[in-house]
Amino acid sequence: MSKTDFSDLTICKDAQQMLAKAREEGVETVWDRKRAQEPHCGFCELGLSCRNCAMGPCRIDPFGHGPQRGVCGADAHVIVARNVGRSVASGAAAHSDHGRDLVETLHAIGEGSTTDYTIRDPEKLARIAVELGIETAGKDTNALARAVSERLFEDYGIRRNSLAFIGRAPQKRRDLWKKLGITPRGIDREVVEMMHRTHMGVDNEPVNLLLHAARVALSDGWAGSLTATELSDVIFGTPTPRVAQVNLAVLKEDHVNILVHGHNPIVSEAILAATKDPGLIKAAKDKGAAGINLAGLCCTGNELLMRQGIPMAGNHLMSELAIVTGAVDLIIVDYQCIMPGLVTVAGCYHSKVITTSPKAHFSGAEHVEFSLDNARQKALQAVGMAIEAYSGRDPKRVFIPGSPVPMMTGFSNEAVIGALGGTLTPLIDAIKAGQIRGAVGIVGCNNPRVKHDFANSELAKELIKRDILVLVTGCATVSTGKQGLLMPEAASLAGPGLSAVCRALGIPPVLHVGSCVDNSRIMSLCAALATTLGVDISDLPVAAAAPEWYSEKAVAIGLYAVASGVFTVLGVTPPVLGSSVVAGLLTNGLEGVVGATFAIEPDPCKAAELIDARIRTKRLALGLSA
Template sequence: KKSIEEKTLWPDAARMLDKAEKDGVETAWDRLEQQTPHCKFCQTGLTCRNCTMGPCQIRKNAPLGVCGADADVIVARNFGRFVAGGSAGHSDHGRDCIEALHSVALGKSTDYSIKDEAKLLRIARELGIAVEGKGVSEVALELSDLFFADFGSRQHEVSFLVRVPEKRKKLWNELGITPRGVDREIAEMMHRTHMGCDNDAPNLMLHSARTCLADGWAGSMIATEISDILFGTPKPGKSKVNLGVIQEDMVNILVHGHNPIVSEKVLEAVNDPEMISLAREKGAKGINLAGLCCTGNELMMRQGIPLAGNHLMTELAIVTGAVELIVVDYQCIMPSLVTAGNCYHTKMVTTADKARFTGAEHVPFDMHNASHQARKLVQTAVEGFSRRDSSRVEIPQGPMEMITGFSNEAILEALGGTPGPLIEAIKAGKIRGAAAIVGCNNPKYRQDYGNVNLAKELIKRDILVLVTGCVTSAVGKAGLLMPEAADEAGAGLHEICKALGVPPVLHMGSCVDNARILQLAGILANELGVDISDLPLAGSSPEWYSEKAAAIGTYCVASGIFTHLGHPPNITGSETVTNLALSGLESLVGASFGIEPDPFKAAEMIDERITSKRKGLGLS
């Protein structure tokens, strides 16, 4: 049995784990214990359930499934379906954003509007839509139609490939992995992995890459860009992080999930004076909104709303006993939150018809009722305040300050409008390279130990760190998202950060916002006239858990960026697939995966990669 100390790096989590035990609340760590040891066949990818001649397990004395599929085919098929699930998650979120933009453009939704017209016009122009003489709605309509088409079967390539360097596009064409349509690649992955279709592991892996590229350069990128258009492009600003953002004397509402379409509306309702006076009538000082996971990142990037925590903090936030309402949309929401909420007065409300939770109240949101539904929710939260049992409230104090809001637009603005100064800093070796640390928590690790230590080690080596998703909360709690953290950086990075007044670790948003990092990589490569794989860049997900994280890792590698993972996906049962992931992909797409659970060794691995890329560019 792991001690609390071994479960997490954080005092706020430790206090709540202790309280959870006393209050009888089961957490992911408890359930992991019950599930350990895991099935070895599943862990190595050697089980197949794709038909009813099976299910089959590959063993020494039974090396083939009933159909004749071997370990390589079974592992590659399983991996293909795994990343197709992740790509579907990001991309379906992107589709919801297109539907929102479309309904705004048609004047059908008065609940949403276009906040960043300049960005709408800029993107429309970038994608070849003539904007002159057209109204904003007309342009928005044409742009949403183009994005809908990116999900279909009639394009040769998704629109945002205009951001990809020519060399890379040529390479993808030669390999036959140019993403054509988001839904098409995902559906084709399901088709290929049906019994009796694609039975060649490397060929399956190439389609995995294509499916994930459709996620990164279309599904996710569309989600990010439309969210900026509808809710504003992020600018640097202050915020706060850890469970201390929950307020004892206020009605507390947490938003959890991924899509800002719901949480932005909840924020509006929270700020409604009528709602605030309602809360005061009930004896609260006001209404406090805080975020969890990615929808928390979305609200934080654009509105400065504080972040209560990442994936493994979601159950623990409820354990404070001070949360009236948790509003969720979709993805990464543990079903156990309903049970945890029932131990207190915390109500969980679902908002998406495609993500319902038994035991939670369902208040469906759509384009035409969002403001109304959001007010209804906030009212529910306010009413819940009188049911709070103050004797069971315990809130860890002292949130950490942090800076958020580093969209590419904001980064370029800080640099004076062009990537030139960043490139100069890289050439001079003041910034030796950049690494994106992204993804999740996983109770198999000491929470955030890998996320935080890897970031610290990299900035010491003058490697600029970019973070999204659940790593935000990790590095934020460690103080690395403050300009003062430049003192922990190497001399070169320290100098640049001081000159610009920015932290050595930049918060770039939610998981779909990894698309911002892809775009930035494209900008740098184009500026230098090289391929993305020539740049001193790396990706990392030290504590990943989800299908979506595997999809991100795969599109990162397929885009030419070396990617470190704390542990491998369930592929190690196939030597062919494992070798392809660890080295074979290098000769195909110019990057591969590296696996290393120890963040200090991982930093070494990333440093070596960046050093060799610098050499390749003729830099010392």
């Protein structure tokens, strides 16, 4: 085990150096665990295993020698469709439960039952109130907060059977959903119904199951995630463009280093405020540190990056490697995408892991439970624990590689439209003129089954070369940011049209639009473009890609994109190939149903070609140049 070259696992120098350090220090990482799991289960890879009931577990033999039906009689198609349905339900549940926490926060602010949070963008709250048909006259901000949150609570119930923000989707799209019977009715309802349908003996028709999966996904994209985005903006401020920094070198050797990891800004914003507490800064200095340094991981990192310009230490696969620097004193997490292995890695160093959510405890971590009425106090406590932990740091084991890379962030739709002078017209003109041929959202995760950051960043490079504007969220932000693509200077890597637009506006060719719930921003922008042009989203020269996806949330995102009419390329094969019906529908048949499909293409150059061909077709159909 003398491996020292890790370039086959990751393109990032900082990651390679930390993998070498981990190997030297005998620290097991996600890549080691992935290797130990190989070969993965062939039935599961194809989606052909079912554990939904105790008559099984069952597997279908894809080679036709063994059983072709489970004990209940379900065939390969039913089993694969049920498994897809449950994945989508889990992913949508994750985003939507995150959204619910923000509705509760807004409600508590409105009720005056929390003073730890305030409303930083009351204008956006008022705009949302108008959008939701709430009478705003004579209502102060707190009254509006109550009214908006009460309306959004209804999205999580079954009283209304319609979702607050669904009117954002173009009329043509809503008509299509209605015709197909997939208009989402309630956020929790669709998820619960999917769990019901996939119980043994309920929905046993694969197409019917997949249509409901689309409805579940739409309840995420146009409600659960969208609510999370919009209310985070209301409470913590709508992002505006600014420059921040990315990679492991944002950690500071002479500072107390705190990482926030997870998804919801409710915790990370409280921590950010606590790091500015003069008493704690003094306490850090008393311990010999130069100050307190906060950096982000994953999506809660994206939330702080977008709104506050807090630096990003890394994405999903960097979370353990950040600890391997030996310089992280405290890592504070809420929920989603936090590998349990993180606690084990932290145990190899002085680093402390603190969990905060009653929904997400981790064995071996310390739990400091945050709630709406104690967040400020608990955040101060957590930062105090980081300062304590700093005393235990072993300077001989500290190695922070390289230097930080600058990246531009903060491109909310409001900021984009603001930069365009208040309307979408300049963007539409640039698209019509072919300067910007189209737009692609590169979203999603890292996955140790593919080379870390390679496909995310290479696809972005290939697309901007072709005058296709790229929007990034989630872990793809860090992948592209570390390669310098999120700076205006990257315009030199773009085709002539896109490059000229970027130079004129002083923006990068790859725009950071937020965290994974903020994919809803991309949907809202597509909807606004389509409505302005009087077309459907599926008519637009746009696409999506999740080159390194791993999570069930990504499955939900991919499906709401497709069900909204956006062609979506996946870089990692989803577990559907065991059913020709399901795989055929997802990669082909859906085109005739919702006007878009998935494609599976791990090679980023070939993925760019597929997207380019799609954009060409859509442009020609709109009467534009290819």
